[in-house]
Amino acid sequence: MLKMENVTKIYRTGLVETRALRDFSLEVEEGEFVTITGPSGSGKTTFLNVSGLLDGFEQGKYWLDGKDVSRLSDREMSRIRNEKIGFIFQSFNLIPDLDVFDNVDVPLRYRGLSAKERKERIERAVAQVGLSSRLRHLPSQLSGGQQQRVAIARVLAGDPKMILADEPTGNLDSAMAREIMDLLEQINEAGTTIIMVTHSPEHAQRANRQLHIADGRMVDFERIAPFPLNQVHPVQETARRTAS
Amino acid sequence: MLLYNLRLAARSIRRHPVLTGLIVAGIALGVAVSTTFLTVYNTLARDPIPGKSDRLHYVRLDSWDPRDAYSEDGAPPQQVTYQDLRRIMRSDIPTRQAAMFKSRMYIYPEKAGDRPFRELVRLTFSDFFPMFDVPFRYGSGWSRSADEKPEAVVVISSELNDRLFGGENSVGRKIRIEEGEFRVVGVLDQWRPRVLFYDMTQNPNQEPENVFMPFNFIEPMEIQTAGNLMGWRQEEGDGFLERLHASEMAFAQMWVQLDDAAQVKAYHSFLDAYAMDQKKSGRFQRPLNNRVTPVLELMEEWEVVPRQSRSLALISLLFLVVAALNLVGLFLGKFLARASTVGVRRALGASRRAIFLQHLVECELVGVLGGLAGLLLSLGSIAAVNRFYQPGAADEAFFQLDARMVGAAIVLSLIAAAIAGIYPAWRICAIPPARHLKNQ
Numbered sequence: 301m302l303k304m305e306n307v308t309k310i311y312r313t314g315l316v317e318t319r320a321l322r323d324f325s326l327e328v329e330e331g332e333f334v335t336i337t338g339p340s341g342s343g344k345t346t347f348l349n350v351s352g353l354l355d356g357f358e359q360g361k362y363w364l365d366g367k368d369v370s371r372l373s374d375r376e377m378s379r380i381r382n383e384k385i386g387f388i389f390q391s392f393n394l395i396p397d398l399d400v401f402d403n404v405d406v407p408l409r410y411r412g413l414s415a416k417e418r419k420e421r422i423e424r425a426v427a428q429v430g431l432s433s434r435l436r437h438l439p440s441q442l443s444g445g446q447q448q449r450v451a452i453a454r455v456l457a458g459d460p461k462m463i464l465a466d467e468p469t470g471n472l473d474s475a476m477a478r479e480i481m482d483l484l485e486q487i488n489e490a491g492t493t494i495i496m497v498t499h500s501p502e503h504a505q506r507a508n509r510q511l512h513i514a515d516g517r518m519v520d521f522e523r524i525a526p527f528p529l530n531q532v533h534p535v536q537e538t539a540r541r542t543a544s
Numbered sequence: 545m546l547l548y549n550l551r552l553a554a555r556s557i558r559r560h561p562v563l564t565g566l567i568v569a570g571i572a573l574g575v576a577v578s579t580t581f582l583t584v585y586n587t588l589a590r591d592p593i594p595g596k597s598d599r600l601h602y603v604r605l606d607s608w609d610p611r612d613a614y615s616e617d618g619a620p621p622q623q624v625t626y627q628d629l630r631r632i633m634r635s636d637i638p639t640r641q642a643a644m645f646k647s648r649m650y651i652y653p654e655k656a657g658d659r660p661f662r663e664l665v666r667l668t669f670s671d672f673f674p675m676f677d678v679p680f681r682y683g684s685g686w687s688r689s690a691d692e693k694p695e696a697v698v699v700i701s702s703e704l705n706d707r708l709f710g711g712e713n714s715v716g717r718k719i720r721i722e723e724g725e726f727r728v729v730g731v732l733d734q735w736r737p738r739v740l741f742y743d744m745t746q747n748p749n750q751e752p753e754n755v756f757m758p759f760n761f762i763e764p765m766e767i768q769t770a771g772n773l774m775g776w777r778q779e780e781g782d783g784f785l786e787r788l789h790a791s792e793m794a795f796a797q798m799w800v801q802l803d804d805a806a807q808v809k810a811y812h813s814f815l816d817a818y819a820m821d822q823k824k825s826g827r828f829q830r831p832l833n834n835r836v837t838p839v840l841e842l843m844e845e846w847e848v849v850p851r852q853s854r855s856l857a858l859i860s861l862l863f864l865v866v867a868a869l870n871l872v873g874l875f876l877g878k879f880l881a882r883a884s885t886v887g888v889r890r891a892l893g894a895s896r897r898a899i900f901l902q903h904l905v906e907c908e909l910v911g912v913l914g915g916l917a918g919l920l921l922s923l924g925s926i927a928a929v930n931r932f933y934q935p936g937a938a939d940e941a942f943f944q945l946d947a948r949m950v951g952a953a954i955v956l957s958l959i960a961a962a963i964a965g966i967y968p969a970w971r972i973c974a975i976p977p978a979r980h981l982k983n984q
Contacts, residue, residue, distance in 0.1 A: 354891055355978040374896045382893020393888045393981070397555055407892040409548055454892070 301330040301462055301493045302351060307360030309346050309516075320346035321357065322516040328495060330461070333488040335504040336497045338513035344497045345466060347513060351495065352385050352464045353377040365461055382410050386455030386492075388484075390467040392447040394439040400426060400450050401435045407458045425457035426450075429483065445476030452483055463487065465496040469503060481506055545898075546905065553906035557913075560878060564910060567874050571914025571960050574867030576921035579945070579953045581853070581860035583926055587943050588749075588849040592741040596677060597839035599639075600741075601808065603632070603798040604837070605819060609776035610829035619845070620833045621774050622745050623794040626762075632818055633669075637811045638800035640675040644668035645796045646743065646753055648770040652720040653708055663704065664753040664770065665721070666743075667762055673699070673730075675801050676742055681705075683715035683730035686758060690729075694758035699730040704754040719755075722765060726757065738942075739848055741839050743797050745772050748848045749933075749942070763788070769795040792827075802836070812836050864960050871964035879903055879972040883979075890977030903969035904962070911961020915954045919945070922953065 309321040320343045328334050338344050349355035350362070353369060362370045365384055369377070387393075394403045401422055408418040426432055429449035439447050448468060455463055465484065469477035481503055488494045496507065504510050512519040557564045591597050605628055606620035614621045624632075629643040644666055652660045672678070673685030682705075686697045698719060705714050705728075714728045732752075739748045761767060766784040774794040781787040802808045815834040822828040837845065879886075886899055894902075923945060930941045 349978040349981075352891065354981065355976060378890070378893050378895035378898075381891060387891045389981070393884075393891075395885045395888060397559060406889060409545070410889075410893040410895075410898060412545075458892075 301332070301365060302326070302328040302495070303361075303363040304351070305361045307350065307357050307362060309343075309350055309355070309357040320516055321350065324360070324516060324518055326511070326518050328493060330493055331488070331491055332509060333485070333494045333507045334496070334509045334511060335507035336495065336511045336513055337499065337501075337504050338497075342513045343516040344513050346516075348464050348466050348495070348497060352387060353381050378410070382407055382458070384461045386458055386460035386463040388448070388451050388455060388463060388465040388468045390470040392439070392444070392451045392471070394447055394450055394454075396439055399436050399438050400431060400442075400453075403439070403450055404454045404457050407454060411458070421457040421459075422453075425453040428456055429453045443476075444472050445479060448472060448476075448480050449483070452480070452487075456487070460492065462493040462495065465494060467497055467499065469498065469500065477503070545901075549902045549905035550909060552902060553909040556878075556882075556906055557910065563874060563878055564913075567871050567910050567964070568914045568917055570867050570871045570874075571911055571957055571964070572917035572921055574864035574960055575915050575918025575953050575957050576925055578857075578860040578864045578956050579918060579922040579949055580925040580929060581857045582952060583922070583943050583945055583949050584929060585849065585853045585857040586946075586949060587738050588853055589843075590738055591840060592737045592739045592843075593677060593839060597741075599801055599803050600675065600839050601800050601802050601811075601836045602839070602842045603800055603815070604835040605632075605815060605828075606830050606833035607792060607794070607819075607822070607828055608830060612776070613830070614774075614776075618833065620835055621794045622846075623772065623774055624796050624798045625792055625794050626788050626796065627791065628818075628822075629796050629798055632798070632815065635811065635814050637802075637807060637814055639803050639807070640671035640801040641799065642669040642672040642675060643759060643796045643798045644672065644742065645769045646771050647767045649722050649755070649767075651704075651708075651755070654718075654720075663755050665755040665757055666753040667757055667759045667767060669759050671801075672742075672756065675799065679733035679735055681731045681733040682713040683728070685756075686729050691758050691760060694760035694764075696724055696726045697729045697758065698726040699732065699756040700728055701732045701752065701754040702734060705731045721755065721757070724761075724765065736942075739843065741843070742799060743771070744842065744846055744848050745797065748843075771795060800836070808836055861956075864956060865963060868960040868963035871960075872967055875907060875965050875968040876971060879968045883972065883975065884981070886972055886975075887977045887979070887981040891981060896973040899973035900969050903972055904965055907961045907965025907969065908958055911957045911965075912954065914961065915957025918957060919950060919953050 304324055304326045307321050307324040308319065311318045311320055324343070324347065336344055336347065346355070350357050353372070360370070361368065364380065369380060372380070395406065398406070404422045404425055405418055408421060413421070423432070426435060429452050431446060431449055431453065434442060434446065439450070442450065468484070469480050472480060484494055484496070485506065498504050593600065603624065604620040604622065605624055606614065607625060607628060608614040608621055624643070633641055633643060646664050646666050648662050649665045650660045651663050670686050670688050670691050678685070681702055685699055686695065690697050698721070700714070700719070705711060708714070708719065709717060714731055717728050719726050719728060735752055737752065740750050740752065741748070763785060772795065775792060777792055779787055779791055779793060781790045800811060802811055812834065815836065816832050819828040819832055819834055843849065889899060926943050926945055927941070930943050933942055
């Protein structure tokens with residue numbers, strides 16, 4: 301589904317260069333549920349931005365759903381974001397002056413679907429997250445958990461192949477966070493690839509695969525073996541300590 | 545997508561009423577100033593007799609002083625002499641023709657006790673009315689035979705008809721003008737050409753005269769012009785008639801209707817032949833310089849539309865541009881304040897172009913609101929210009945906001961909004977979406 305090879309992302313501020321991703325390589329199969337952990341400033345958000353085509357990169361190659369998306373025009377990137385990628389953010393990122401219906405409608409508007417199809421998709425997606433009775437509510441009239449469910453409905457309505465979730469439970473209490481995780485698991489079980497950045501070891505463990513980013517590089521726990529099973533690999537130890 | 549963008553724009557306008565109000569006021573002010581001055585210019589420069597102006601030609605003959613040209617630009621005198629107009633009117637080339645001048649005469653009302661009053665009277669020929677498409681409320685112009693004798697007939701304006709006859713159909717009624725009694729044959733309908741195109745030798749913005757009578761009363765009534773007299777030599781002869789017939793004083797306007805290029809060419813040749821013939825008797829000693837000029841060309845040549853009004857119209861457009869440029873900052877502030885929601889839209893699939901269009905539509909909607917407010921303001925400013933231009937005038941306003949100007953105001957407001965909004969819309973769509981999302 302997603303393949304990155306030696307991707308390097310540099311931020312320049314005046315004369316200062318910051319390498320947010322360094323020779324970053326990763327492959328995620330279709331249908332996987334991958335969680336990413338790492339300390340602040342390790343490159344997690346940069347990775348999500350690059351993989352979500354929200355930001356470019358200086359070196360390396362990136363394939364998404366089998367297509368090289370390393371160097372695309374804004375229009376092509378926008379189309380891929382609209383059709384193949386769904387975003388879930390920590391702060392929900394709903395548009396405050398649009399009600400639930402219109403918020404879920406946003407990505408569908410840019411896809412050019414008919415009014416009838418949009419309405420069907422919106423109602424189905426909002427029902428899936430259990431908010432059918434709140435269609436005309438503004439985000440400010442909903443709880444945090446409900447807002448995140450609207451954000452998930454917005455993703456579901458677009459029916460993407462891959463969901464990028466940036467700490468989706470970060471602003472929620474534990475009960476609501478579990479609900480959101482349950483929802484994400486259901487979506488993943490239906491075949492959608494999910495890559496989720498999280499600080500929570502509990503939530504990270506619910507994924508098929510856990511990855512760790514440190515200093516702009518990927519550390520894949522599953523590829524740390526072979527290492528004596530009765531010992532903890534130093535990288536893994538560092539990662540777990542940082543994550544907790 | 546346009547409707548969607550319009551809905552978003554309307555929502556944004558409702559959400560920021562004060563900021564939007566400021567922008568609307570800025571555009572409204574610029575549009576009002578531009579629309580007012582464009583209306584003034586448009587009114588003065590408009591074709592005064594559309595559909596016919598290219599066929600109506602003003603005649604000028606260069607009978608001026610052999611030693612000194614009439615004007616530095618080489619143009620012949622603006623008017624023709626009596627002796628010349630009598631001769632050239634014998635031509636049968638024009639479809640219609642009418643010489644004319646204005647005078648001021650006393651009118652004596654029928655009603656006992658009403659005091660006599662002076663009115664401007666235009667002496668002209670019967671072709672004047674059909675040639676200039678003059679509208680009649682009652683009756684019509686006089687006949688060609690009435691030109692010859694001449695018959696004591698007049699055409700009066702509806703205003704004078706109101707004053708003398710209480711607005712009734714006065715055809716057949718009598719009016720005493722100076723020492724003569726004249727029969728009314730026609731009453732004009734409302735007739736207010738934007739430019740007094742048939743006599744632009746003085747103030748071209750005057751209203752038409754209230755009385756029209758056959759030209760040939762000039763001799764029996766010894767009528768003097770109330771317009772310009774253009775002479776270059778000491779006049780000779782005893783008495784009015786002798787001097788009139790021999791005079792080189794140009795005081796009459798001469799119009800001919802020539803329907804095609806061949807007719808124009810033939811008439812021009814006729815004038816040149818006439819001038820050549822006059823040279824034999826010692827007149828027309830200057831090089832041939834006769835002109836047959838269509839209405840709009842004459843207006844241009846004589847600068848009937850003051851240069852100042854054109855300059856003011858241009859300056860007012862610049863004012864609008866400056867007003868629009870001043871609004872760039874307001875739009876920019878408004879748009880950048882919502883950068884985070886733009887980031888969300890970009891993440892959800894909006895292209896740069898879609899974001900640009902969304903914001904441009906908002907600018908244009910604000911622009912249209914500004915244009916409508918500007919139109920309301922310009923109604924007031926045009927009324928003020930009318931009061932200044934025609935103090936005390938009770939009739940129809942001279943400068944009016946017509947459909948064309950309403951359209952122009954809307955187009956100007958769209959242009960102003962585009963000037964004010966393009967840069968902010970471009971800025972907001974050019975910022976990478978990831979940066980917007982960080983701000984959420």
